[in-house]
Amino acid sequence: MLPSERSRGLGTVAVVCTMAGVASGLALATTLMAMQVADSMSSRNCPYHSTADVREIAVRAPEHGFLGIRYVFHDGVAQIDSVLPGTPAEAIALQPGDHVISINGDRVDSAGELQERIFGSHPGARPVLLIERNGEQQTVRPTLMAWPAITY
Numbered sequence: 001m002l003p004s005e006r007s008r009g010l011g012t013v014a015v016v017c018t019m020a021g022v023a024s025g026l027a028l029a030t031t032l033m034a035m036q037v038a039d040s041m042s043s044r045n046c047p048y049h050s051t052a053d054v055r056e057i058a059v060r061a062p063e064h065g066f067l068g069i070r071y072v073f074h075d076g077v078a079q080i081d082s083v084l085p086g087t088p089a090e091a092i093a094l095q096p097g098d099h100v101i102s103i104n105g106d107r108v109d110s111a112g113e114l115q116e117r118i119f120g121s122h123p124g125a126r127p128v129l130l131i132e133r134n135g136e137q138q139t140v141r142p143t144l145m146a147w148p149a150i151t152y
Helices: 003-020 022-040 111-119
Strands: 069-074 077-083 099-103 129-133 136-140
Touching (some): 099 111
Antiparallel strands (some): 069 077, 077 099
């Protein structure tokens, strides 16, 4: 409808209501109102549609130790499944298949213990890991790093 025909438009809605019944008139009126609201909310006029304030943020976990391994706990032994690149585990040449026997002299008896001892340490800590590779035991001392930041 053009603005100059506004009064004629209202009359048309009233006639439709009378002729087609109240339900049809309400449906038409509701549709017209919805269209008017949609037209008024263009991306230029709507205060809720703004991408100017959207920024990427980096979220850093609290300072916990990070070694950089994925492992499975099988038959009472923590076996390294993979070593993440650029991590302390890679720096000391840990390999998939290595078994983590103890940390700081305390035997690792569960996956939770391994996680707690590494995660519970602070970045820069140098725990003593006793690992077994191909039946031979060796001691390594990684320097733990902080958990990597996650970018959203």
